[in-house]
Amino acid sequence: MREKLTNPEDVRTWPGTIPVEYVYTAGVAGEAYLRAIKERGCLAASTCPDCNIDYLPPRLYCERCFAKTDEPRDVAARGVVETFTVAHRDLDGRPLEPPVIYAFVRIAGTAGGLIHRLGDVEPGDVHIGLEVEAVFRPPAERVGSILDIEHFKPVG
Numbered sequence: 001m002r003e004k005l006t007n008p009e010d011v012r013t014w015p016g017t018i019p020v021e022y023v024y025t026a027g028v029a030g031e032a033y034l035r036a037i038k039e040r041g042c043l044a045a046s047t048c049p050d051c052n053i054d055y056l057p058p059r060l061y062c063e064r065c066f067a068k069t070d071e072p073r074d075v076a077a078r079g080v081v082e083t084f085t086v087a088h089r090d091l092d093g094r095p096l097e098p099p100v101i102y103a104f105v106r107i108a109g110t111a112g113g114l115i116h117r118l119g120d121v122e123p124g125d126v127h128i129g130l131e132v133e134a135v136f137r138p139p140a141e142r143v144g145s146i147l148d149i150e151h152f153k154p155v156g
């Protein structure tokens, strides 16, 4: 059965499921990043020997000059809040109590960072430039995921 729909309001849906199987691979540099989190409770970065840029997450090749970067090295999971938002509702519109704070954390000594939750802080106390550090799950509970970091909290 074929029909050409010319009016988008005529689009119909058929509820059901489509079985999809996949395997996610983090890649060589991504694996180094996730192993650092799981096995050593830190982050990993790589450096371009020509541009001297520290990539976090690590890259195999420099995004600017395409040179092969150095081997990933461990860096402390701390940095500063570069921007943040406070979510008062979840993706389905249900109220979040307490609200969830999401931030982009620029990792110290690198050109990179990551988006993660902030914890152990009230929304009104968060500001750009706030120094934060990662709170990791206990080593036995880590699975090699960015969620092995429970959240970032203010330093001190």
Ligand SMILES: [Zn+2]
Binding pocket: 048, 049, 050, 051, 052, 062, 063, 064, 065, 066, 067
């Ligand atoms: Zn470079």
